[in-house]
Amino acid sequence: MIGSDFYLDDPRPADGAAVIVGAGPAGIRAAQTLLAHGVRPVVIDEAPKAGGQIYRRQPDGFARTPKDLYGFEAGRATALHQTFDSLRADIDYRPDTLVWNAQGHTLDLLHTASRTADTVRWRDVIVATGATDRVLPIPGWTLPGVYTLGGAQVALKYQGCAIGDAVVFAGTGPLLYLVAYQYAKAGGKVCAVLDTAPAAQRYKAAPAMLAQPAVTAKGVYYVSWLMLHNVPVHHGVQLLRAEGGAEDERVQALVWKDAQGAEQRTACSAVGLGYALRPETQLPDLLGCEFAFAPLHRCHVPQTDADRRSSIPGVYLAGDGAGIMGADAAEMSGELAALALLQDRGIQIDASRASLLRQQLLKTERFRQALEVAFPFPEDWAARASDDLVVCRCENITAGEMRSTAAANANGDINRIKALCRVGMGRCQGRMCGVAATEILADALQVPVENVGRIRGQAPIKPLPLDMTVAATAQEAAHG
Amino acid sequence: MVKHLATEVVVIGGGIMGASTALFLRQRGVNVVMLERDLCGSRSSGVNFGGVRRQGRSLAMLPLSQRSHALWGRLTELIGTEAEYERSGHFKIARSDADMESLVRYAEMTRDCGLGLQLLDGVELKKRFPVGGTQVVGGSFCPEDGQANPRLLAPAFAAAARRAGAQVLEHTPVQAVEHNGQRFVVRAPGLEIKANIVVNAAGAWAGQFAEQCGEPVPMRIRPPAMGVTEPLPHFLHWSLGVEGGSIYCRQVRRGNVVFGGGPGLVLDDTRARNRATTIWEQLPQLVALLPQLKNAQLIRTWSGNEGALPDHEPIIGASSRIAGLYHAFGFAGGGFQLGPGVGEVMAELIAQGRSSTPIDAFRIDRFLQPASAGEASSPTPERKIA
Numbered sequence: 001m002i003g004s005d006f007y008l009d010d011p012r013p014a015d016g017a018a019v020i021v022g023a024g025p026a027g028i029r030a031a032q033t034l035l036a037h038g039v040r041p042v043v044i045d046e047a048p049k050a051g052g053q054i055y056r057r058q059p060d061g062f063a064r065t066p067k068d069l070y071g072f073e074a075g076r077a078t079a080l081h082q083t084f085d086s087l088r089a090d091i092d093y094r095p096d097t098l099v100w101n102a103q104g105h106t107l108d109l110l111h112t113a114s115r116t117a118d119t120v121r122w123r124d125v126i127v128a129t130g131a132t133d134r135v136l137p138i139p140g141w142t143l144p145g146v147y148t149l150g151g152a153q154v155a156l157k158y159q160g161c162a163i164g165d166a167v168v169f170a171g172t173g174p175l176l177y178l179v180a181y182q183y184a185k186a187g188g189k190v191c192a193v194l195d196t197a198p199a200a201q202r203y204k205a206a207p208a209m210l211a212q213p214a215v216t217a218k219g220v221y222y223v224s225w226l227m228l229h230n231v232p233v234h235h236g237v238q239l240l241r242a243e244g245g246a247e248d249e250r251v252q253a254l255v256w257k258d259a260q261g262a263e264q265r266t267a268c269s270a271v272g273l274g275y276a277l278r279p280e281t282q283l284p285d286l287l288g289c290e291f292a293f294a295p296l297h298r299c300h301v302p303q304t305d306a307d308r309r310s311s312i313p314g315v316y317l318a319g320d321g322a323g324i325m326g327a328d329a330a331e332m333s334g335e336l337a338a339l340a341l342l343q344d345r346g347i348q349i350d351a352s353r354a355s356l357l358r359q360q361l362l363k364t365e366r367f368r369q370a371l372e373v374a375f376p377f378p379e380d381w382a383a384r385a386s387d388d389l390v391v392c393r394c395e396n397i398t399a400g401e402m403r404s405t406a407a408a409n410a411n412g413d414i415n416r417i418k419a420l421c422r423v424g425m426g427r428c429q430g431r432m433c434g435v436a437a438t439e440i441l442a443d444a445l446q447v448p449v450e451n452v453g454r455i456r457g458q459a460p461i462k463p464l465p466l467d468m469t470v471a472a473t474a475q476e477a478a479h480g
Numbered sequence: 481m482v483k484h485l486a487t488e489v490v491v492i493g494g495g496i497m498g499a500s501t502a503l504f505l506r507q508r509g510v511n512v513v514m515l516e517r518d519l520c521g522s523r524s525s526g527v528n529f530g531g532v533r534r535q536g537r538s539l540a541m542l543p544l545s546q547r548s549h550a551l552w553g554r555l556t557e558l559i560g561t562e563a564e565y566e567r568s569g570h571f572k573i574a575r576s577d578a579d580m581e582s583l584v585r586y587a588e589m590t591r592d593c594g595l596g597l598q599l600l601d602g603v604e605l606k607k608r609f610p611v612g613g614t615q616v617v618g619g620s621f622c623p624e625d626g627q628a629n630p631r632l633l634a635p636a637f638a639a640a641a642r643r644a645g646a647q648v649l650e651h652t653p654v655q656a657v658e659h660n661g662q663r664f665v666v667r668a669p670g671l672e673i674k675a676n677i678v679v680n681a682a683g684a685w686a687g688q689f690a691e692q693c694g695e696p697v698p699m700r701i702r703p704p705a706m707g708v709t710e711p712l713p714h715f716l717h718w719s720l721g722v723e724g725g726s727i728y729c730r731q732v733r734r735g736n737v738v739f740g741g742g743p744g745l746v747l748d749d750t751r752a753r754n755r756a757t758t759i760w761e762q763l764p765q766l767v768a769l770l771p772q773l774k775n776a777q778l779i780r781t782w783s784g785n786e787g788a789l790p791d792h793e794p795i796i797g798a799s800s801r802i803a804g805l806y807h808a809f810g811f812a813g814g815g816f817q818l819g820p821g822v823g824e825v826m827a828e829l830i831a832q833g834r835s836s837t838p839i840d841a842f843r844i845d846r847f848l849q850p851a852s853a854g855e856a857s858s859p860t861p862e863r864k865i866a
Contacts, residue, residue, distance in 0.1 A: 003701060006743045007746050106756070119756070408639075411650060416519055416635075420635065426779070458753070458780050463778065466775075
């Protein structure tokens, strides 16, 4: 070891907390499991109310019914919310709180409403930070009125708002149809659903998808419902551009190529765009977890064993943050991670329950693979991206700028290219543009996407106000 | 299958020191192979503050710093890019009368060194610059000091060295350096290089190498604690420092305010980062100094491993024990501006045997026990030194 007075020497505290980061399906089931075995967790969540994105709860004073909010999933949502409500008094619950840094065995927190910084010391931590949209830009994607699919859904679910009065949903993935259905069902005008996946892919995936008949049936239902209600649904399309009005004021149309190669133009006032989801992995990165490229997710994800233990003792990874598997799997992996934590603390658990959860998760993974066949990632996206396409909207970096930087630095990975041309260097720190940036770089270098690395996480995980105050407890905390 | 190379000089380390040494050696027609463990400029040369500052340096360092200053002025001609270099001026703030007196003393002491320092009192300062905070008494302004982008500079020096004919090998960690009685043999995975001269410019890792050469120096790793705000409208044209240390900051071309001050955290042999407790100390100081930042957000923090010596001066020059070995390391907190000058001095030393810039204060033997009679400064045959 090299000599320094500034080493991090922070042994795992025996009296540290069992911390759960994220109160979505994974975090809630983990909390329930810990509490049932006598361990009182600290649950930290960015949202003001528990439920996560998929079962996001409305602010006080909003009164849509669970059926309106969650459709087929109303029962699951209600069950999960009730579970959390029943735990609430017995856990240390910290809503509106961002974990912005991890250092040794301390998590650094920001209470977003009061702008107060604080810390929590962990003996164990279950990271259940979920996912965000996987964004692949098209020309015009920075116009007002162009949203991600997930963003469009949150607007509807959380506040009962539509992103526009005439919406095109485009991209691919199961969420595409679900959000379109939810918009149409809520009375919104859906101009078209444009799926980049060819229809034939669906037939290819059908046998494997029937492993989860209930889930598949729901998907079939959404598509049929949309068609019955005269919503145009097109497969195998190529998205060409979003067009704005005078002076690009707001999106007015989506231009696309149909499966036969004919150019089409669909007028609209908003676009919901997305290609499934990407895991939110900054926290495992700062915690020091090992990552590996996962072909199924087409990105680097933190590694876990079958019970959701990471490479760092005491760190467990659950839910979509460790790989996109959906809400049901998130509940299972949250419970499984909690059981692993309990077992590692020497607490008696029901081994058969853990075994059952492992089996169910394996089944889900097979289904997830079938979904990937049905809704493939458009691998030719980067090759088709024109030089003037904006990849990183924080820094306004185009595909062409990335390509010329890559041409001059052939052995540069994504972090080097970031340093040289500022891609991913803005407010989002690559959380939103990272997928597109690595695709462009891999294509420019003509190497597989796993070879260009991943954007390293650097604190703060999300922007931090300069004028925050620091709680006394945090100032006292040992910080290695 | 080991690849064999032969060259005049092997430079270990592709940071700013190594890369500029390689470039200036090539300009003198000397054959060079430069070995970098990771990517050129990916360590401390690429993660420092980016201050291009002479003000505040010791008298011993000013001649070298001035030489570097002249090279910075020719940067585009030298490396084909300006790396966002600007002579924006560097202002050192005094927050008390005692600090102001200290700045006055420094200005007097360096009057003949060509820095062109201007002392500003509080009234004059308020006229020229909207530094907030009532605690600012005045300060000292060096108009031709400035700033540049460290992420761009060292890679650009390395690229220029390559264009000038140096062999630049990245992802090539040096495993051993031996001397066969006639030449150095430098080994890296799949590679063996014979050379007459070795330059140790391995940054924070140079101390281990020097120790293996029989020249142990008391170098410690000091990680700077760096951060940057989101981009903001331009309001800060000077690079700012504070007398007595603590916070320093500058606004980059994109509009972000880059700042530093206080210690970061060493994670392991190769990685460091800013630390939360330091960030909590930095942010209020920054807002107190520049109220314009009150509603801004911090978007990224970082650090890197820098090597520091107890007298805060670097080690530059020939080894005192092994002929043909040269050192250039220990630049924590101030190497960025010196980089081009150090490269030119090293090239002069190697090609001509002496430097026209005084560097005696940076000799490695200031930390060494005197060598015994049997250990004269000649090559030690078969000696394994890394």
